[in-house]
Amino acid sequence: MGSSLTMYISLVATSGVFTVFLCLYAYLKRAEIPGARMFVLYTIAQAVYIFAVSFEMASSTLAEIMRWTMVQYIGMATAPALGLIVVLQYIGKSVPRKLAAALFVIPVLSIVMVATNDYHHLFYQSISFRTDAPKPMTTIVIGQFYVVHGAFTFGSMLAGVVLLIRRWRHTKKAYRLQLATLITGQFMPMAGAFVYLMGLTPYGVDPVPVILCVTSGMYIWAILSTRMLTIVPIAKESIFESMGEGVIVLDNSDRLIDFNGAAGRMLAGLNAGMIGLSLDEAWQKLGGSDFPADRLSDGAQAEFMWQAEDGTPYYYQVRSSVVRGRIGEAIGSLLMLIDVTEARRLQDQLHQLAYHDGLTKLLNRTAFIYRAKQRLSESHAKSAPSSIVLFDIDHFKRINDTYGHETGDYAIQHVAAVVKRQLGPEALFARYGGEEFVFFLPASALDEAGGAAERIRAALAVEPLSAGGETIAITASFGVSQSSPLGESLQALLKNADVALYQAKREGRNRVRLYDAVLTL
Template structure:
């Protein structure tokens, strides 16, 4: 029995030493360890509890045992509350002053009740030394407040286990060893205390200090292998997950190793099944093509366009940064996706207002001149022809006077829509002013004339339906070509097209005239 006691006390003392070591470690790392103060208090409380158990085991009288019991509760009573606070800080949940005060009410009262038990016997109804044993074991009859203190202790430790367990699914694989260590550190003392209270331990030895030796060893192992106390990965993960910006983490081979919730919301197909794929491979799975901002040399910063299944476009500013290791070596890349959709839409709206007609959404007069001059210059450099088509709506004033200006606006939009469908992609189409429109395209006069005729016929064949009425709208067209007047400016071509348009009007409207015909009639 003596050897059993010696072994037990040795294990208990070892537990205390481990707890002191963890306290000293937290103290040295306090500047870089979130929640260091709480963890230090937790380890000191455990040390007081454990060492007082050891001294209690070598006590020679009941009075001495009770004195060590009081000291034991100074450490044991607040330990569950401190452990719960460590867990809460680990997951990034702030512990308010009010919450902290509430957690220590019962521990404080427990210490007072144990210290004054001889006056009221509400904690222990009776404490007696077990006779016939060479070991200083005691038999106790628990009181009402012992039960309350036990409920609080078990509840605090169980709450810590539950809080940590609920984080398991949301914890990255690299950090699950830390989480498992903390869960075990909270759960094993619960089991040991329960077994002790059930009277299942031989000779009534308290197994909790021995179990703390195991959990402290696990903490030390986790410190060495996972830097459990110098970083708080779950708290960092909470920050990582709460960021509005999407974050994608790549290794030095541009393989996907992590991403946050914002990134998965921005890019819905992005999922855990893509972890380990290269960025290009993951992007091909999501879109069918390689990552648009990448290249053989690495990641390029820029703007990324994303289309959801509904066809809605989102725009993300991609910022890339290199992640370096402890000695400066490149270990990966960090991509940050910033949602600039609203800014892009505002920019597009401003651009629309600056370069496009507000009613028809066609190019406005100013924008047409800027782009038209570039088109003419390009065709001259390439030795090709370019043409200008000018047209306006026939009897537009009559439409306004008869049906009102709102219907007149509908007529202008109708003409823009019908003619747009007849034009090739390279054509510039603009509202020139009022009911007048202009087209510039890289084509000869004959081809431009055929296109103008197709637009004229389409307009005549497709009446405007407004206010329950069908309104036939026609237009007159004039066409001029740049190749025959080498070096002429866009204003001159417009003047020539306007002359041809005038001839179409004079000829009865709803006609197409080429500039050559205009000057020979």
């Protein structure tokens, strides 16, 4: 028995060395191992437990045995909880702090109960030397809290095994060897703990430390051969839920069967109660209309606008892809929603900068010429007259010199606002440059355009600018030209309007002049 006990203690110590190796490996590779901190704590707890068992078995007095038993429970009580957290992290489940704290309530109480057992005997009712053993070994009478501790230990290990087994079907073949290693590594200590708690081991010897020697060797082999821990499969549902893009899953009848968290955040109101509805029915509940894109073929894409509850518009690009079964048959489709709001807003801003004046938000000169040419061509095709009105602010340099350039900017904005109120929606209005403006009036003869210019001139004259505590009179001079059946170009119309404008200035400003062929600069 003495040589057998020595061999057993040696095996236990070897198990401890393997466990320490695992701990050091995980620590050194912590940057590569998901959840490395928890695995390091798990192996530390196992190592404390294993070495404490070996020192306990080498002890010759009851006092020494009890001291090492207290140390032993520091590792033995916490290892099951730590192991369960390691399993949860491996399968991709999040472990909230409250849950983690709850898992350590029983282990902490067990450690306290063992340390203070002499005062209450709730963990061990009694401890004495065995008379049938050739070496000092103890026999114990368990207390009530020992049962609680045992149930928690076995339950934690069983939960870890069950969670890993349930993951088997969802694990690719490349990862099943390391998963099998983890399942075995969880199951064997659980089985040993069960046999020990049932009192079925010879002389009441705890077999778990020796079993951990085997499982530690398995882990080392798996680490070296399958890169277990450093290459961990990510659960498909974790990928699905962590995607930044929204994903909606439909069956072949376009019924909603699943969606991820990102889709729920993108489409306020999308909830599990809509599962089973057709896409159009779900969209009716969400936005009061059918889905804004026709059924998309595989690989097709479209874009739609979604208005949030606060009225903010969001733009989503939707891409469709077919989901196929094992033999390649179509079993449904995925709609991926990509938030392109920022890109759309940037595009709008670039469009605004390219085609609009930054100060007044009117069309700029380039955009006006492009659009006016199109309108003029349409008028020529219909043999209808069109008119151009060119005008600028009178004595604008004097405003800048007297009141400053900031007030000059206010003057330009003021004129733009007054004119926009006077023009109809059919007019094409632009800032032509500096203090000069232009508008195009389709289907308007010269006299009609001159009347519009006169109304605008009068409106400006009676509506002064208020800026910086000053009231500043603003007037403008106008030149008007009309296209003829000869079909003049836009440049010719602008030149003619410019001739009329300078005639208005020569006559004293704040007036409208219609182009006449006899006018000269």
